[in-house]
Amino acid sequence: MTPGEIRTAVLDILEGIAQDDDLGQLDDSVAFREQLELDSMDFLDIVMELRKRYRVQIPEEDYPKLESMGSTVEYLTPLMADISA
Amino acid sequence: MTAPNGNDLATYRQSLLDGRSGVSDYEIRYVGKTYAGICDFDAKKHQSKKDVRRGTRAGSVGIYCANEAILNSGVDWENTDRSRIGVYIGVTEHGNVETENEVYELSQFNYDTKFWSHHHNPRTVANNPAGEIALNMKITGPHYTIGAACAAGNAGLIQGAQMLQLGECDLAITGGVSESIHTFGIFASFASQGALASQGEAEKASRPFDINRDGIVVAEGGCVFVLERLSDAKKRDAAILGELVGYAINTDATDFVLPNPERQAQCVSLALKKAGLAPEQIDIVSTHATGTDLGDAQECKALREVFAGTTTTHFNNTKSYIGHAMGAAGALELAGNLKAFQDGVCHPTINVDELDPECALPGLVINEPKEIGKTDYILNNSFGMLGINSVAVIKRFTG
Numbered sequence: 244m245t246p247g248e249i250r251t252a253v254l255d256i257l258e259g260i261a262q263d264d265d266l267g268q269l270d271d272s273v274a275f276r277e278q279l280e281l282d283s284m285d286f287l288d289i290v291m292e293l294r295k296r297y298r299v300q301i302p303e304e305d306y307p308k309l310e311s312m313g314s315t316v317e318y319l320t321p322l323m324a325d326i327s328a
Numbered sequence: 329m330t331a332p333n334g335n336d337l338a339t340y341r342q343s344l345l346d347g348r349s350g351v352s353d354y355e356i357r358y359v360g361k362t363y364a365g366i367c368d369f370d371a372k373k374h375q376s377k378k379d380v381r382r383g384t385r386a387g388s389v390g391i392y393c394a395n396e397a398i399l400n401s402g403v404d405w406e407n408t409d410r411s412r413i414g415v416y417i418g419v420t421e422h423g424n425v426e427t428e429n430e431v432y433e434l435s436q437f438n439y440d441t442k443f444w445s446h447h448h449n450p451r452t453v454a455n456n457p458a459g460e461i462a463l464n465m466k467i468t469g470p471h472y473t474i475g476a477a478c479a480a481g482n483a484g485l486i487q488g489a490q491m492l493q494l495g496e497c498d499l500a501i502t503g504g505v506s507e508s509i510h511t512f513g514i515f516a517s518f519a520s521q522g523a524l525a526s527q528g529e530a531e532k533a534s535r536p537f538d539i540n541r542d543g544i545v546v547a548e549g550g551c552v553f554v555l556e557r558l559s560d561a562k563k564r565d566a567a568i569l570g571e572l573v574g575y576a577i578n579t580d581a582t583d584f585v586l587p588n589p590e591r592q593a594q595c596v597s598l599a600l601k602k603a604g605l606a607p608e609q610i611d612i613v614s615t616h617a618t619g620t621d622l623g624d625a626q627e628c629k630a631l632r633e634v635f636a637g638t639t640t641t642h643f644n645n646t647k648s649y650i651g652h653a654m655g656a657a658g659a660l661e662l663a664g665n666l667k668a669f670q671d672g673v674c675h676p677t678i679n680v681d682e683l684d685p686e687c688a689l690p691g692l693v694i695n696e697p698k699e700i701g702k703t704d705y706i707l708n709n710s711f712g713m714l715g716i717n718s719v720a721v722i723k724r725f726t727g
Contacts, residue, residue, distance in 0.1 A: 259381075262377035262381060263376045284446065284447070285378075287446045288446075291443070291445065291446070295437070
């Protein structure tokens with residue numbers, strides 16, 4: 244998957260989790276928590292969905308790397324490079 | 329409240345007077361085609377989309393009912409001390425739906441528990457529906473569920489009354505909820521027991537007292553009452569739907585599933601004694617009968633014993649319209665009868681094409697509503713597995 248495809252994949256996951264938020268205005272450089280109503284259980288949902296959909300296993304110590312869309316895509320790019328979109 | 333044939337008391341009451349069933353065709357994993365009472369309330373009226381997704385169906389049912397109950401109660405919610413509110417919600421079971429869903433999901437991942445949801449525990453703890461209500465409404469007093477099988481609707485109400493009497497709270501959110509149509513296990517277990525309704529068309533499937541009844545129609549739903557001490561309700565000039573004047577809970581201690589009419593009769597008598605009433609003073613008995621062969625006949629046996637010789641007591645059954653709403657059943661069935669205090673009408677038991685002679689109680693109202701005039705007392709039966717019996721007696725508020 245390309246970084247653009249990974250962003251689309253993460254956005255799709257977020258749409259299922261942050262159902263009350265407008266994701267059209269998401270700023271990739273700003274932390275999710277600062278612009279969306281997300282808490283720790285929601286972050287675990289993101290991790291779980293990445294695991295279920297793409298078999299990507301994210302160790303707990305790497306959770307801070309999922310802070311914003313930008314950092315998430317950057318972190319996932321090498322992990323998901325071999326996955327077909 | 330939410331029932332399969334109405335999401336507010338007026339609509340629900342009208343459905344009961346019009347003979348409108350809420351039972352539909354239904355299909356559930358593994359079991360296949362069956363019947364169920366399905367609710368269509370707007371969960372998002374009082375919850376965010378995220379909270380609906382994160383929580384349970386029972387939680388959503390409870391939240392909808394509790395918010396609507398508070399709105400209808402006229403309580404000055406903004407100025408009510410939330411630490412003095414107690415939430416006491418009856419449930420037949422909780423956690424089956426969520427566990428079955430999670431195990432099914434896990435089966436898609438070769439049963440690797442890395443894929444087991446972190447939502448499982450908060451969704452399945454036994455206090456979940458009451459806890460979701462408290463969380464949603466920012467209630468900081470006590471909250472818990474009362475697990476009482478199908479006697480739970482009355483049990484929630486009784487628990488609330490007791491906590492008010494003890495001074496543990498000043499306002500009790502009480503009643504019962506059910507999400508049971510979303511667990512295949514309930515249907516499959518009743519089917520294995522030979523107690524799941526399976527004949528005819530959906531609207532005729534739930535037929536307590538009919539000679540051709542063949543079992544239970546499972547329903548979801550919820551009913552929450554705002555309960556206060558009478559002095560508090562009078563102080564705020566509340567529109568009082570009824571006054572809880574007697575109740576009882578007892579136990580058969582004879583069988584896992586089979587009812588014991590002797591103990592049921594004792595429970596009814598205990599509630600009457602607590603209310604200081606003679607049987608003939610009861611205008612309507614809201615029966616528990618679920619449409620099983622034995623259960624209906626045994627309840628009638630118990631009622632015949634207690635109400636022998638009375639000529640002014642009427643009997644009806646609400647499951648014939650909505651199916652068996654499990655933890656919500658007792659509360660919903662009571663709610664369906666409360667309007668009789670105003671309109672003097674006893675809604676009938678529907679779907680009785682041929683009355684079973686064993687269920688032919690004198691005063692049984694079948695198929696057509698009956699004008700019974702001034703109605704002062706309603707007695708509500710609610711019984712459950714492991715031999716739990718509960719009875720509530722409600723009086724028309726007279727000032």
